[in-house]
Amino acid sequence: MSKRALSSSTSPSKNKRLKIQLASQPKIENFFYSSTKARVSVNPATNARHSSPSRQKASTSSTAIPDIIDVDSLESEDENKLKHYKELKNESPVVPVVGTLAGSNARLSEAEFSSLDVDPSLYDPVLQPSNSPHAPYALLTHALVALSQTRSRISIINILTNLLRTITLKHPSSLLPAVYLLSNTLGPQFVPIELGLGSSIISHSIQQVSGLSPAALKRMYNNTGDPGDVAFAAKTNIRTLIPHAPLTVPYVYQSLLRISRCKGHGAGKEKQKIVEKLLLAASGEEVRYLTRTLYQNLRVGAVRTSILAALARAFVLTPPSTIPNHPSASTDSAFSSPGKISVDSASRATLGSPSKRKQTYNALSVRFKEAESLIKQVYVKHPSYDQIIPALLEKGFESLAERVPLVVGVPLLPMLGSPTRSLDEIYDRLNDLPFSAEFKYDGQRAQVHALRTFNGGPTVKIFSRHLEDMTTKYPDVIGLVNSMFRTSENLTSFIMDAEIVAIDPTTGLIRPFQDLAGRARKDVNIRDVKVTVCVYAFDLMYLNEKPLLELTFNERRSLLRNNFIVRKVPQEDLSVSFFDFVESCESIQGRIFIEEFLSKAVENRCEGLMIKLLDTPATAVVGDPEEKQKRMKALPATYEPDVRTSGWLKLKKDYIDSMSDSLDVIPVGAWYGNGRKAQWWSPILLALWNPETGRPVALCKCMSGFSDAFYAQMRAKYSPDSEHCSKQPIWECDFGGFSPDIYFQPCEVWEIRGADITESPVSMAAHGMVSSSRGLSLRFPRFIKTRGDKSIELASSPSFLVEIWKSQQGKGKGPAQMDDGELIDVELEDSDFDRSDSSESD
Template identity: 30%
Template sequence: MLYSDIADVFDRLEGTSSRLEMTSIFSDFFKGLDPGSLRKIVYLSQGRLHPDFYNAELGMADKLVLRAISFTAGVSESKMDELWKKEGDPGKIAETLMKNRKQASLFSEPLTLEKVLKNLTMIESAEGRDSQDKKMKLLSNLLMDSNPVEARYLCRIVTGRMRIGAGSMTILDALAEAFGTKEDRPDIERGFNITCDLGFVAETLAIGGVEAVKKMKVTVGNPIKVMLAERLPSISLIMDRMGGRCAMEFKYDGIRVQAHIDRDSVKLYSRRLEDMTSNFPDIAAELRKQCRAERAIIEGECVAIDKDGNMLPFQNVTHRRKKHGMDQAVEDYPVKIFMFDILSVDDEDMTLRPLGERRSKLNETFGLSDMIQLTTMEVVNSPEEGEDFFNRALGKKCEGIMAKSLSQESVYRAGSRGFLWIKYKKDYEEALTDSFDLVVVGAFHGRGKRAGKYGALLMAAFDDESGKYCTVCKLGTGFDDAFLAGMPDMLDEYLSETHPSTVDAEMIPDVWFLPTVILEVVAAEISLSPIHTAAKSIMKDNAGLGLRFPRFTGRVREDKGPEECTTVNEIISMFEMQAQNKA
């Protein structure tokens, strides 16, 4: 298959901001592909060679890619520096220089998908002293045979800057349209939620249809999208919603971890599918030791503790996210894991079992130790019992409680948010109900003391219906000097020279960013806003919802991917809860 056919589709996708049009472009393209190529192209469309949880990256730095472009096009370093300052996008630079190239090499030949994948795989696996030169030459070899559009996407793939604007939900829509119906869409999405492998789902669907996808099971080694909770503003409302009886458990202030335990290995994944095994080697070893099954998948919260075994705030466990000096971090920052769910035991899918059965299976599958514990959980039958349990949770330095349904419908809904689980914190009794995890989509240049730096950020929530990131506030409070100084290092790799097609904004920042970095934000209240686009015209014509007096808490949510940020629907629910509390 020619790579130019794929690059042309990427170009069409980048040229539209309509999710429906993107779905149609993908769907028409997918129908004509063989299943093996389909799987690989789905990965490439997201700038990868593998599913998100695969622990390998192409990892070519901008400077190295610019060297490859310079070598291929025969352009001086000074000219490259000039283009870099102007464009800030290796893909655009490659496209421009390939257009200006007088003629292709006498030995050039049309690029095939097979050759692109071969070279990219070699780039990904290159190691050792000469690895940078190897990567540069492998990319240059591809650029020699590429046309301008092909060159644009080759350089964007290797730098992790695909900008076609098509997220996982759009691709799932396209797969349903190409190989099934709208009614099949939930089954296809569940296949993705229990495997986190979009390419595998696409290939399975193309070969065996929707019935084959329905038969997909939870498997050790494939992370599962986590189940999420709703909010309610009082214990009494929670009990009403749960039918007067539910399980309540302590909500710990740590890092949520999903452990995949095999016969002789353990993998730990964060909620954004990062492999965190090296961050918690002690937890991994103890889980294998205490597991009575050959294989299992469990979820738990890793919490930092002091020398007396008392729980410490979240900031302490983040020291375990270091990339270097882990031996010392393990010694300096001891942790324990509180297990709260089991999703698979010896290849038996537990996600379709009710909570009571899952909890019993968790109890019988694991022994306990100082490092491995179960969450504190009790069955509650009245608001008074719930209040007592909540106060005990606060006394143990927990951030709140989780209330969970005990009905026969209380299955584990991977990747879904609903009222089977409800979280409750102390501040839910106040006017504004919770913090927000918002994605950075733009920045404003600073003035006065902040001159020469980013002075404020444009923040957005995710609309899972449109697939867009909708603005909710301009954030300029809560930044200390160190954070302000470090903003360019954190954000500039996601710079976009144009308004990203996935961002719905009427407020225009000085610079745009691809939605990637998530910050935790608190605010005085949610209000109707004429300038922000979240929930536009839903609560009132020509008005969205915005945050008043937003402030950065100091917490960067490295454990979340952009589509896991606070959603527009959540903000609508919080706005309604705020109105109830005020009343």
């Protein structure tokens, strides 16, 4: 990749335009916080920004070569800049041509790109004007602008498909960084790459590039609540005298990686230098979305499922054989093989009779579904674009699953259980099929990977439920795996699903989850381990170079118990953790025994039971193959990564009929408190996660169950000046009739209980699913605990809320009192139960 250098300046002349060197701004604590130190001033008479003579003298003596900023076009006052920005908000966003360079480095404006929001079968990527080796960042920005203007999932997938087709055909080397930038990540989930870029660095960089004062930028931020909009407005009239080369997708991605690698003394300055280079080279809408990328909030609806679907469709329409200079490239642009459409043939699909067009579209639809299913199956077993995209570029879908297989060291997405509310529901779902009931431990779910190396010792990796690498958090578990390989010569590799639980080393009794939560998150020294843990294994997905996902749970459990030995003896050595299998019982022991087993689980500080189907049913509905296939798919005994099926059912003590409802919700906003709670947020607006739209949907207000300490912690995290708060709804969420005083960034999950579920005219949760004009809400919600183990995508869904509502109606409770969304801030007894984290188990 070619290096980019900032433009240099020569000695200023009296006959030339006034040039300034931007002085270093003081460090700020929050976004656009005003500083009291000296800063660049404005001389209304000359309409130019300048610093004091002493500061100018210091600038000329500096060895650093500054960027030259043409300030002739700047407004004379910051207020005029704000006025101009307000006018821009009502105009269509256009990327202005800052300057042109010779050859393929010429900057492209957004107007030059053809629309991406069209049917992929009608789209021709050849018509896009980008022809440089690397994809221009302007093309990616063009797609982000289109994505931000629609909420239709069909349109989102079409835009992504057409973008990825263009990059695949014209800039294949840019495909991997483009996908990471679209997904707002720097790498796979299990690779610990953090941007580590504070809002102060971004705001300081915008000040340096724009020349505006912190106060002016602060006013812009108060008007919009979005740093991307502020950066766009601040840089609108800024021009460099010597134009920068246009940004490319690989350059932006590599710059972000360089930022993530900045460590130690002087890291902040180095990060700011990289950010300033990016902002100086960016133009128009590039500035807006580059800033949002730096701020890690793109505000577009490109969720993982949409990106995978678009990637599959892109390679259906543009297979590797159509890529220029590809080894398999063919001169024939017609159907290269059944279901594969090249660039030209996609356009020809619109010709001919209507029946021919219909046949073509039907065939294309089938091919899309097959390709999407294949890529998703590969991704859930090997969730890394680092291997998937190069494999697609090499041979397309041909033997993709074999070329990107399940391997030790790369975590697969865990299988999930479906919630149930009673044993009656469990027996009804499983149709009296044999099942196993297991303790649902209150610990941290862990995926343990181990591979024997040439020297005999294993390489060990431990991943969390969210695929985060937490190997260094558990040196005692690493010691356990080492002992397993020493005592078993036949053991060469395995991937195990387990729950890590704190226990008493002398009695073996389970200790509270808080004891485990007190352990440091990484780089734990074995000498600092104070709490003994036990690894309770409950599944085995890989053993001795053989994947086991297609085996039934009964078969996998047998292999687990036959190849590993329980290690649970009272001891004083904490360098090696305990090992045991989850405590379980079988359905053949009778329903009464299962009920007693549930009580035993609660007594042993477990969350409830996990019900697992032992074997896939051999027969379903006699004489109807389609119904049989659907039934077997709904009741799999195989291991299904990233799928919530009826093969695994969870019966939590909070879900039992005699208990209150329990939901996992997302705090998305709040109102100012009254009386004693005036210094805090109360009530809090809670939301469910809608997987169909890829964003939260408002459910209800909550003001019960919070301790004073929790209120204080929440106010500190969601302070009005923090990056997690905004006076404007800048984060995607369906708020319905709720209008909170402050909006929260959806970033955590809480567990709540309520009295019952009711219809609501203001709630958008499950809107249209039970009523054409109303959603569902929760009456008398009460905060239980923070679910630190769950991401917002794992919060309860509207469909789950509907299931509880239907169950409630079936019990004869009838329709509950209407919830109009109002909540009086009454004084309730504050709960002293303040728990910052909870089980990582499903």
